[in-house]
Amino acid sequence: DTGVSQDPRHKITKRGQNVTFRCDPISEHNRLYWYRQTLGQGPEFLTYFQNEAQLEKSRLLSDRFSAERPKGSFSTLEIQRTEQGDSAMYLCASSYTLPRDGNYNEQFFGPGTRLTVL
Amino acid sequence: AQSVTQLDSQVPVFEEAPVELRCNYSSSVSVYLFWYVQYPNQGLQLLLKYLSGSTLVKGINGFEAEFNKSQTSFHLRKPSVHISDTAEYFCAVSDLANNDMRFGAGTRLTVKP
Numbered sequence: 001d002t003g004v005s006q007d008p009r010h011k012i013t014k015r016g017q018n019v020t021f022r023c024d025p026i027s028e029h030n031r032l033y034w035y036r037q038t039l040g041q042g043p044e045f046l047t048y049f050q051n052e053a054q055l056e057k058s059r060l061l062s063d064r065f066s067a068e069r070p071k072g073s074f075s076t077l078e079i080q081r082t083e084q085g086d087s088a089m090y091l092c093a094s095s096y097t098l099p100r101d102g103n104y105n106e107q108f109f110g111p112g113t114r115l116t117v118l
Numbered sequence: 119a120q121s122v123t124q125l126d127s128q129v130p131v132f133e134e135a136p137v138e139l140r141c142n143y144s145s146s147v148s149v150y151l152f153w154y155v156q157y158p159n160q161g162l163q164l165l166l167k168y169l170s171g172s173t174l175v176k177g178i179n180g181f182e183a184e185f186n187k188s189q190t191s192f193h194l195r196k197p198s199v200h201i202s203d204t205a206e207y208f209c210a211v212s213d214l215a216n217n218d219m220r221f222g223a224g225t226r227l228t229v230k231p
Binding site for chain 1: 122124127150154159160161162163164167169208210214218219220221222223224
């Protein structure tokens, strides 16, 4: 399967613990996005990378959240000191986009990681 | 910044009936418009998109949508639904650089036999 993959698919943790999620984009896609989707809502943009550079971060991304894409391939999203309000589906998407390219480039979504904080 | 409003949170409909899922957007700049479908425990799948040109856009699974700039709407339609169309549907808008996609809250379509 050459689509976007995410690991784990489900994570249950206790409040205060740290969690880390991984996203593997489609090969050769240079842009990678993270979204959060809470129950009954649409996905909300968190951050995105162009290769290894993190170019934009939403104000939703508090200082407990950190994302990395060290080699411009897979990415990790870490949440420190989890809170019950962090319970959500975390979606990753990737696309191939040239810098300052005004053309459309489809984002392909992974299956998501569902986080439950007890 | 752009935003999206999906006017119906739930739409129940009988099999083989037509359906329309409504979406309005707000933006001060030119945008792209999308409809995505999400089945339980799965990621998002692109149904169709409006980039430019013809305002009537056809997508997968028999869905179509019409871009109406004056009404800032992008309603999704299907003339005859199937049980398998039961899912959550999201309307989305992005700027032309496609790096800030905003989604609506979703419409749950339930097709009943």
